[in-house]
Amino acid sequence: DNAQNLRQSDLAHYMHPFTDTEALGKEGGARIITRAEGAHIWDISGNKILDGMAGLWCVNIGYGRKELADAAARQMNTLPYYNSFFKTATVPSIELAEQLAARTPAGLNHVFYANSGSEANDTIVRMVRYYWELEGEAQRQIIIGRNHGYHGSTSVTASLSGPHMHGQGGVPLPGFSHIAAPYLFGADTELDAEAFGIQAAQALEERILELGADKVAAFIGEPVQGSGGMIVPPASYWGKIQRICKKYGVLLIADEVITGFGRTGKWFASELYDIKPDLMTLAKGLSSGYLPISAVIVGDRVANTIIHKGSEFVHGFTYSGHPVSCAVALENIRIIADEGLVENAATVGDYLQTRLRDLKDHPLVGEVRGIGLLGAIELVQSKSPRRFFETKGEVGTRCRDHCFANSLVMRAVRDTMIISPPLMFSKAHVDELLEKARKALDSTWADLCANKIEGIRHVQSA
Numbered sequence: 001d002n003a004q005n006l007r008q009s010d011l012a013h014y015m016h017p018f019t020d021t022e023a024l025g026k027e028g029g030a031r032i033i034t035r036a037e038g039a040h041i042w043d044i045s046g047n048k049i050l051d052g053m054a055g056l057w058c059v060n061i062g063y064g065r066k067e068l069a070d071a072a073a074r075q076m077n078t079l080p081y082y083n084s085f086f087k088t089a090t091v092p093s094i095e096l097a098e099q100l101a102a103r104t105p106a107g108l109n110h111v112f113y114a115n116s117g118s119e120a121n122d123t124i125v126r127m128v129r130y131y132w133e134l135e136g137e138a139q140r141q142i143i144i145g146r147n148h149g150y151h152g153s154t155s156v157t158a159s160l161s162g163p164h165m166h167g168q169g170g171v172p173l174p175g176f177s178h179i180a181a182p183y184l185f186g187a188d189t190e191l192d193a194e195a196f197g198i199q200a201a202q203a204l205e206e207r208i209l210e211l212g213a214d215k216v217a218a219f220i221g222e223p224v225q226g227s228g229g230m231i232v233p234p235a236s237y238w239g240k241i242q243r244i245c246k247k248y249g250v251l252l253i254a255d256e257v258i259t260g261f262g263r264t265g266k267w268f269a270s271e272l273y274d275i276k277p278d279l280m281t282l283a284k285g286l287s288s289g290y291l292p293i294s295a296v297i298v299g300d301r302v303a304n305t306i307i308h309k310g311s312e313f314v315h316g317f318t319y320s321g322h323p324v325s326c327a328v329a330l331e332n333i334r335i336i337a338d339e340g341l342v343e344n345a346a347t348v349g350d351y352l353q354t355r356l357r358d359l360k361d362h363p364l365v366g367e368v369r370g371i372g373l374l375g376a377i378e379l380v381q382s383k384s385p386r387r388f389f390e391t392k393g394e395v396g397t398r399c400r401d402h403c404f405a406n407s408l409v410m411r412a413v414r415d416t417m418i419i420s421p422p423l424m425f426s427k428a429h430v431d432e433l434l435e436k437a438r439k440a441l442d443s444t445w446a447d448l449c450a451n452k453i454e455g456i457r458h459v460q461s462a
């Protein structure tokens, strides 16, 4: 409780074994965050830092909302825990399920709780395979995901994620397949965005036919890909994907762990792209990260089969539907609704997207893209012809460190800088963010021109 009085180095002993404790508090080492308010965090040395990542795409309502702490305390004092295993439920878990069923797209009416996005997606894999077993098509086992997709870090969900998550620890497991992402800027194509969207979706049909439609259980996608590089699909993409899923009876899973709860300017990105998923996963913004909780929202097609044809689905976690997490999530949703944070994300998001375009003239910036309060700045070695850095990620990491030195948190996914701030962001916050981002880009550019970045010797002066 005396964190403010401790020096960074005093805390080094207590850190996770995989954190570079030697470097703690030193140049390039982990920074210790001690408090937060609104859209800002403070480190142990008292530096005030603008959080352009809302924690890890999760603190949608912003920091320091006492209402959530009070809701947690009230629930702790009333019923701190009860499970969902003995034909039991709790009042907050039921109220939250009602809210989720009411707010998610029509037909998604059944809620299964878990504790993280990974657990929710892991649950979905078992659930859809069980569904097909009950439907007498047990051979439908394969789930198709996408390159640059991210669905979690368990063995199953890392397998579901794109190849950037594969290759360590026996991942991918068998039973998963991946198609290209609708990543126009990364593609070598002459097509316009809409034609490219159709072509990218068509890859799903080709893969289904290659594998055999009777082997494919489901397709999973984030409506806008997040951790894999912030990829916004062309408008034509999701409609075509849905027509293909329908044609072959393949279940459609929308992973709205990042996009849910207002980030794109709608409550769920499924509304934005008119996606009607059979199942949806939610986490992060569900509690604005104040406590761990996630949910699988199951549509009637899958739920009715499991309820009417199945025996008990033997699956659940000790902390599924934890009453304190549910109470916090309910208060979080109340704040998002009462304070119009989804509408704010739409308005301030439009401003962010417009202002982001001002960075296009920067010699390092190949593309800016985004939607709502999701933004990305992709850095390139050369604009024309477009050439990516061969030192994949070095320059992005350097830029991220410059941001941090300028009191701004932005994430680097390889050489793409990611913006995903709290939804209570104002236009003044956007101005502050972009001013700091431009400074970081200038410093990174200066490093490049001075050949200070390892592995990059020749820089085109653009």
Ligand code: PMP
Pocket (backbone or CB within 6 Å): 115, 116, 117, 118, 119, 121, 150, 151, 152, 153, 222, 226, 227, 255, 256, 257, 258, 283, 284
């Ligand atoms: N799905 C998506 C789209 C995510 O972005 C993440 C986390 N970044 C996850 C799933 C996994 O969530 P968690 O880290 O809570 O397990």
